[in-house]
Every structure is written in C-alpha cells, then in structure tokens.
Amino acid sequence: MASKQERKIDQFPKAFMPKQSGKNDFDQQLLDELPNRIGDQPNLTTAKVIVIGDVSVGKTSIINKYCRRVFDKDYKATIGVDFEVEDFVIKGSNFQLQIWDTAGQERFQSVARAYFRSSNAVIIAFEFHDETSLDHVRSYACIHVVLLLQKEEELADYEKEAVQLAEKLNAEYWRTSAKAGINVDEMFNRVAVLAFERIVLKQTEVRKTIKLEDIGSGTLSAESKKTSGGCCT
Template sequence: MRLSRSAVYTMLQTQAQKDRVIASLPPPFIRQASPHTHDDFHVEVRNAANGDHMLQAGLKISKMIVLGDVATGKTCLVNRFCHQVFDANYKATIGVDFEVERFDILGIPFNLQIWDTAGQERFKCIAASYYRGASAVMIVFDVTNIVTLAHTSQWLEEARQANADRLTPVVFLVGTKRDLMSEGAYDQIEKEARRVAQGLGAEYWAVSSKTGDNVEALFLRVASLTFDHSVMQELSSGSSDRRKQSTVKIGHRLEDTFEGHKKNKCASCGK
C-alpha cells in the first residue's frame, strides 16, 4: 500500500476530534495491572514534540494489530471506537479489516492504523501476514469464556515471531463483554487475567463494546503509549533515517509497515 502526496496532505490537514486531542498521558485501567509506571509522557518525548522540527513537520503513523480467538468481540470493539456503533449480529472477519484513526498528541498529528485480524483458524494464514511492523498489539479475550484467556499467550507469541527483527511492541490484554458478568463472577476472572497480563508484559483492560464502557479510554491510552514508545525508540536510535517507517514527509510517498508482504498471501502456505 502506498499513500499518494494528496493523501498525505489530506491527513495533515484533517483535524482530530476534540476528544482525540491528547495533552497528557491517559491513566491505565488499573494502575497495578500495567507494566508502564510513568504517569505522563517521557520528558524526552515532550521536549521532542516542542522542539524537534522534523517531528513537527511530519505525519506520524503507527500500526496496531488486534488479535484473539474467534467471537471474542474484536470487530465489535474496533467498530465501537471508530464508528460508535454496536452490532450484535456476529460476522466473522475474513483475513483482516483496516481502520485509521487520527489523534493530535502533544500537538503532533498521529494516525493509528488498526488492523482487525481474523480469529478463525482457516483465515489465520492470511491474517498472520499482516502482523509484521506492529508498534502495538492488542490481544482480546472474552471474559465469559476462560478458554479464550488461556489462548492469549499463543497469539502474542505469533505476533512476536512476526516482529522478531523489531523492538518490542506495546502490548494490551483486553477482556470484552464485561456487561455480561456479575461483579462476583468477574472478580475471579479479573484476578486470573491480571496474572496472565503480568506474564505477557501487557497492560490489562476490561471493556464492554455493547455499552461502550472503557472503550474510548482504552484506545486513547493505546494511542498515547504507542506514540510515547515510538518517539522514545526513534530518539534512542539516533540515526538519520529513524523516522523512515513511522513518519511521512510532505511530498514523499509512504510504503506501509508490512512492506515486502504481498496482499492476502502467507509465506508459509502461499494462499
């Protein structure tokens, strides 16, 4: 995929919605269930946003992949945030679906690519070809189905294998369908989910796509931590082309983060 010059200009000129203008780091769902101990953006990131003209002139883009078992509510979660809708009629994702959401973070235009991947085994080969280049990984499980939680480590391992040559992405473990559980039943699930999240190095969240509870807060947190993590990596690299993959310069063309992959083709099976 390539973005033309006109597409880049359009992205730069598009204003983020007021609720997606972020000036401080949004809090985690549960502070004790997050591996990120800082309460705000790193000082280096704030300084770069205020004084790095190269950062200010470009359009930052990061990629997030949404993984998890079939019927865990991945698509409902993405649609609730991106389109403010909830459709109870389940339709399995074929391969991947793709959304781009615009934020302004510390005054910098930031676009989060959201890749909603298929959970069914027969589509896994297609979906896995899109894992590469992820700056953030969201692993989704159904709080009403403990088996889906048990499978989350496998999903993360597959994502890490696809990104073995890159720095570690930001990881989120998200329990969906919170509205379907009583407080007492959920408390037991949360205890186990937090244990799993700690083992994965992930930040834990529980949401309801039906009611919208915690969905917007989750994605604001995802965008902010991904931005913070991405800029810190770029600053630490110190190389002249450190923004080659995550920043678009006006007048240039962008190859997306899965460069080298042919659309809908899996290297392992050729389909």
C-alpha cells in the same frame, strides 16, 4: 461525507489498573522533543495496532464502537483483515493510528500473525466466559506493547488469572464493553499514546546516533587533512 475530527490528547491516558502498569505520564525526553515536531505535517508519525483473538470475542465490535460510534449486535465474522484509520494530535504533534481487525478463524491465523510481527502495538481480545480464549492468549507472547481486553460482564473467578497473565507478558489488562461503551475510548487512546511515545523516542535516538556519527566523521576528516598537510611540507 464530512471527515472525522482529529482526536486531541494532551493528558496521558490512565491505565485500567494504574498500579499494574507503572506508566502514568509522558516521558520527559518525549516532552523535550515535541516542540521540534509541532506542525511538522510532512513527517506525520504513523503506527499500526493489530487486534487479535479467537473468533466471536468482540474484536470488530470494539473497533466499530471506537471508530464509528456504533454497536451491531448481529455478529458478522471478519474475513482476512480489515482496518480503520484514526487521526490524532498528541501534545500538539500530528499522529495517525491504523487499527487492524483480524479474523479469529483458525484458517486465517497465519495471516494475523504476519500482521502481528509488523505492528507497533497489539490488543489481544478474549471472551470473559470462554476460558479457552484466555488460554490462547499465551500463544501471542513477545511483542512490544500488548494489551488484553474482554467484554464487560460479571466478574469471574479466573479474572485474577487474566491479570497475572498480563503481568507475565508485561502487558496491561483492560475490561471493556463495546455494547455499553465502557473503557473503549480510554483503552484505544492509551494505545495510541503509548505507540506514539515509543516511535518518537526511537526516532529521537536514531537522530542522536546519526549526529554522533557525523561528528565522528568530521573529526576524522579534519585530523586526516592535518596529517596530510604535515607530510607535504
């Protein structure tokens, strides 16, 4: 079986509602750092995104559409967790995204929450015509990157409520369809870039902190030697 082709991303993926997001371009600090990472395969950046939500809201369908280019109309419930791996080259830098699919049944929610806490990004799925599934989104507040999605159907009166909830959670609202392939690639590509940027910037900050500590240690060492030498004369 031939390996899947890497997804190359050079332009920052747009949000479904750009005005709501406010994030429409790569961070300049990231662009300054990337030349140091190109071709650095041993330090491959990896992120984990988890897809959660009520049972039968389309979590598996949206993942299969993105990763396998298929849509299965026959519903099969996910048992526990499953995952796919997608490889990217973002602005010339290697990146890997693990997409975790979780079961929506109540008995598996504790498992989903365990993966939720260790993820770099979260996609919360809800069904357009099931307001209860939207209500359950509120229980998943407080995570680094959260995106909401729903199946592409006729617009409902409570779509405004979904958008307002996304804003309250500092999240992005997406309207998607696995069946029609609407906004599937766009959403996952944006998730990948947002997670990639967050990780690289965090790694850059850590390296800067370590360098500052090394400089501080070197200064103290030099001063210590100078003081010690003076005492011996």
